[in-house]
Amino acid sequence: MSDRPIRVLFVCTGNSARSQMAEAILRRQGGHDFEVFSAGVSPRPVHPLAIRVLAEIGLDISGARSKSTAPFVAQQFDYVVTLCDRARQDCPFFPGAHEIMHWGLDDPAEAPGSEEEQLVVFRRVMTEVAGRVRTFLMVARRAQAATPAAPRG
Helix, strand or coil, X not given: CCCCCEEEEEEECCCCCHHHHHHHHHHHHHHHHEEEEEEECCCCCCCHHHHHHHHHCCCCCCCXXXXXXXXXXXXXXXXXXXCCHHHHHXXXXXXXXXXXXXXXXXXXXXXXXXXXXXXXXXXXXXXXXXXXXXXXXXXXXXXXXXCCCCCCC
C-alpha cells in the first residue's frame, strides 16, 4: 500500500443522506488508508433520518454539515463517486480526479409516507451504500497496491 491515503469524494444532489452515509461508512471501514469527503451539487441540511440510521450502526454524524462541490473542484482525488443520476448530470468537472465512478442510488430523503416508512427506505439505502463501499474498498486497495510508489526525492 502506498504511503499516501486514497482520496475519495462522494457526490450526491444535496449531501444530506447518501453521500453522508458513504463518507461515514468508508471512513470507518477504510481507516487510515482513505481520506474521505462528501459534497452536494445543491447542498441541503443533513437529513435527521440519515443521522439516525447511521447511529443505529454505531456511526455518529450528528456534527456533520452539508458541503458544496465548489471547494473540492481544484483538489486531487483518486476517486470521485456520484451517487445519483442528478448529481452525475449536474456534477462539475473534477480535473484532479483519477477515476470517476457512478453508483445510482435512490434518494431516501424523497421517500413518501410516515417517518417509519421513510426509515425503512433510509435503512435500505444505507445497506446498499455499505455493500458498495465494501466492494469499493477491495477494488481501490487492490489498485493502490498494484500502482508503483512514486520515487521519493
